[in-house]
Amino acid sequence: MAQVSMTVRMDSQLKKQFNELCNEIGMSVNTAINVFVNAVVKTRSIPFKISAYPTEDNVLRDFYEFRNQVAASERPELTMEEINEEIRLAREEMADRKKAAV
DSSP: OOOOOOOOOOOHHHHHHHHHHHHHHTOOHHHHHHHHHHHHHHHTSOSSOOOSSOHHHHHHHHHHHHHHHHHHOOSOOOOHHHHHHHHHHHHHHHHHHHHHHO
């Protein structure tokens, strides 16, 4: 596989913080960026939620929103069989999409 270089522009303070964090984790900046790019290509998505809210707020907001939806719902709880059927249907749908994309 041919190797190519890429230039990324970022704030010098951010670069310093990123480099220090990568060192703490035990990897180079180059490795960290390659991990990110591989994850994006493999999943065909950004591997984290992009939002206008801080991450901690998102988690709490999503949790409270879900809890309120469940509390307001008049539907009975799903049985394990129903949950497994939903998973099976979702997997079939994903497989159908993959086949259609080929």
